[in-house]
Amino acid sequence: MEECKRCLLHDVAEEDTLKSIKERIDKLPEQEKAGKELYSKRLNECKNCDNLISGVCMKCGCYVEFRAAFKKQNCPNTKDRKW
Numbered sequence: 001m002e003e004c005k006r007c008l009l010h011d012v013a014e015e016d017t018l019k020s021i022k023e024r025i026d027k028l029p030e031q032e033k034a035g036k037e038l039y040s041k042r043l044n045e046c047k048n049c050d051n052l053i054s055g056v057c058m059k060c061g062c063y064v065e066f067r068a069a070f071k072k073q074n075c076p077n078t079k080d081r082k083w
């Protein structure tokens with residue numbers, strides 16, 4: 001995969017990884033999931049962040065499309081938390 005700054009997996013067409021993440025999100029209990037609006041707001045913040053490289057947050061090493069799906073998670077950048 002080529003490195004792509006400010007790209008989600010969705011943007012870099014990593015379909016297998018994205019599919020696996022979506023399946024894992026689907027299995028989460030509803031009460032643990034971020035709502036659609038919150039999820040999309042979080043991902044928009046990530047897409048404007050220099051720490052996002054090819055779907056991975058350089059602050060925590062997570063796929064943001066997975067991390068953002070958890071209601072209780074937050075942006076790991078303690079100096080400039082985006083969500």
Ligand code: SF4
Pocket residue numbers: 045046047049050051052056057058059060064074075076077082083
């Ligand atoms: S630092 Fe925060 S806003 Fe930036 S990519 Fe990571 S989770 Fe997203």
